[in-house]
Amino acid sequence: MFHELSDTPWASATTLNTLKQRAQILRHIRQFFTDLDILEVETPLLGQAIGTDPHLHFFTTEFCHPDLPVKKTYYLQTSPEFAMKRLLAQGVGSIYQITKAFRNGDKSKLHNPEFTLLEWYRVGFDYHQLMQEMGKLFQALVPHAKLTFLTYTQAFLNFAGFDPLTAKENFVIAYCHRNLSLTKPTEDKDTALQLILSMIIEPKFPHDEFVFVYDFPASQAALSALKPDNPAIAQRFEVYYKGMELANGFQELTQSTEQHQRFLADLKKRETLSYPLPPIDHLFLAALDYGLPFCSGVAVGLDRLVMGMLGLDDISQVITFTHNQA
Amino acid sequence: MTTYSTNEFKPGLKVIMDNDPCSILENEYVKPGKGQAFNRVKLRNLKNGRVIERTFKSGDALEGADVMDVEMTYLYNDGTHWHFMSPETFEQHQTDATMVGDAKQWLKEQDTCIITLWNGSPLTITPPNFVNLVVTETDPGLKGDTSGGGGKPATLETGAVVRVPLFVQTGELIKVDTRTGEYVSRVK
Numbered sequence: 122m123f124h125e126l127s128d129t130p131w132a133s134a135t136t137l138n139t140l141k142q143r144a145q146i147l148r149h150i151r152q153f154f155t156d157l158d159i160l161e162v163e164t165p166l167l168g169q170a171i172g173t174d175p176h177l178h179f180f181t182t183e184f185c186h187p188d189l190p191v192k193k194t195y196y197l198q199t200s201p202e203f204a205m206k207r208l209l210a211q212g213v214g215s216i217y218q219i220t221k222a223f224r225n226g227d228k229s230k231l232h233n234p235e236f237t238l239l240e241w242y243r244v245g246f247d248y249h250q251l252m253q254e255m256g257k258l259f260q261a262l263v264p265h266a267k268l269t270f271l272t273y274t275q276a277f278l279n280f281a282g283f284d285p286l287t288a289k290e291n292f293v294i295a296y297c298h299r300n301l302s303l304t305k306p307t308e309d310k311d312t313a314l315q316l317i318l319s320m321i322i323e324p325k326f327p328h329d330e331f332v333f334v335y336d337f338p339a340s341q342a343a344l345s346a347l348k349p350d351n352p353a354i355a356q357r358f359e360v361y362y363k364g365m366e367l368a369n370g371f372q373e374l375t376q377s378t379e380q381h382q383r384f385l386a387d388l389k390k391r392e393t394l395s396y397p398l399p400p401i402d403h404l405f406l407a408a409l410d411y412g413l414p415f416c417s418g419v420a421v422g423l424d425r426l427v428m429g430m431l432g433l434d435d436i437s438q439v440i441t442f443t444h445n446q447a
Numbered sequence: 448m449t450t451y452s453t454n455e456f457k458p459g460l461k462v463i464m465d466n467d468p469c470s471i472l473e474n475e476y477v478k479p480g481k482g483q484a485f486n487r488v489k490l491r492n493l494k495n496g497r498v499i500e501r502t503f504k505s506g507d508a509l510e511g512a513d514v515m516d517v518e519m520t521y522l523y524n525d526g527t528h529w530h531f532m533s534p535e536t537f538e539q540h541q542t543d544a545t546m547v548g549d550a551k552q553w554l555k556e557q558d559t560c561i562i563t564l565w566n567g568s569p570l571t572i573t574p575p576n577f578v579n580l581v582v583t584e585t586d587p588g589l590k591g592d593t594s595g596g597g598g599k600p601a602t603l604e605t606g607a608v609v610r611v612p613l614f615v616q617t618g619e620l621i622k623v624d625t626r627t628g629e630y631v632s633r634v635k
Contacts, residue, residue: 319479
């Protein structure tokens with residue numbers, strides 16, 4: 122019989138019921154992909170390079186190679202994206218993975234520095250098709266789940282009263298400063314937009330629905346491709362559920378030169394913020410050179426999905442041991 | 448004074464915000480859209496008691512506030528100033544009527560209070576949670592009625608007016624909860 126012990130450092134703060142339900146959710150997810158004939162893969166947690174996103178902080182470790190006099194730095198992945206895309210370039214076909222990702226410095230009721238991602242890539246799908254498939258997964262896990270789809274622009278027009286793409290930078294920064302009681306105005310329009318979406322608009326979304334927001338501004342493209350007919354818009358989407366950012370998806374950027382440019386821009390930004398500069402993943406860029414097929418991919422925060430499905434509000438309730446107890 | 452960064456903001460921490468001493472109530476880490484991290488902080492202004500909300504860039508800092516809670520004995524008041532003494536150092540502090548505020552109606556000589564000091568000066572006075580005070584004036588009420596029903600007003604030795612059960616008489620000692628201003632019981 123499982124002993125529920127809270128405030129006991131050696132004991133898990135979860136309940137047996139939560140552990141069983143989490144296991145069942147994992148089973149259902151695997152069944153969903155098996156039924157679609159999508160292959161499960163495992164890619165390394167340790168890599169010689171890592172993503173350059175300025176706001177992702179990474180963990181490093183050292184490999185004591187028996188043949189080398191100097192220890193080699195390895196990075197714990199912030200996401201399996203690069204490795205999975207290398208397999209895609211090799212022609213593996215549609216794949217999925219349930220794996221751990223590591224983001225240094227993130228700790229809150231919704232963040233643990235070590236967390237679980239469900240990430241999958243669909244060859245031949247555009248991002249709308251992938252969103253539809255995600256909807257099917259959510260409805261398989263939560264019967265009768267309601268899905269809402271709206272563009273980034275519609276979300277702002279409906280819930281903040283302005284057009285995020287055409288609004289002037291000073292207007293957006295002032296709006297954000299005023300409405301969120303910021304101690305200092307944000308330095309740029311994108312940071313202000315991110316705060317407004319997260320803290321003003323998202324709380325207005327229907328709480329129990331899976332809300333898909335798509336067509337992000339190009340400045341927030343990350344690894345997504347821009348719309349060929351409208352390069353001001355990125356083919357990127359996010360999913361919100363029960364007040365949480367649940368997933369981030371893209372129609373994948375396939376051009377290695379543009380990807381390389383984005384990495385360099387990220388590194389420049391990291392430099393201005395005095396953040397460490399990681400090595401660029403040249404193995405990933407080489408795979409893009411070889412050729413990434415037309416595909417879309419998405420990463421889902423599995424711990425948050427479990428929290429949402431079970432009506433829990435603290436990530437320590439769904440993870441066996443969070444960072445302070447690990 | 449030390450500065451504290453947002454990662455160190457824990458409930459109860461005393462900091463200076465907009466030039467006033469504040470106490471941190473809540474601190475939530477948010478990372479919108481995988482962008483820059485922020486902290487949504489709720490603070491209580493210790494000067495006016497108001498709760499304020501602010502969003503900080505994660506890593507920003509605030510100056511710590513030299514705020515301390517000390518136990519003091521209430522001595523007396525001369526109408527203008529209320530006098531307190533530290534039972535340990537015998538140091539005396541005086542505050543005015545505005546500073547004492549609502550606590551005025553519960554203070555009895557020799558009672559121990561909590562005084563919140565900011566940079567050594569009194570900021571707020573908190574009377575003990577329970578005080579025993581004599582009823583100086585109240586209607587006789589219905590003889591034999593112990594139901595307590597709606598009760599009746601009673602003036603206490605400090606001037607406070609409290610609702611008491613009908614059986615409480617002038618001259619009796621009663622216990623009052625200073626946090627709610629409610630009658631608790633009679634005291635033998």
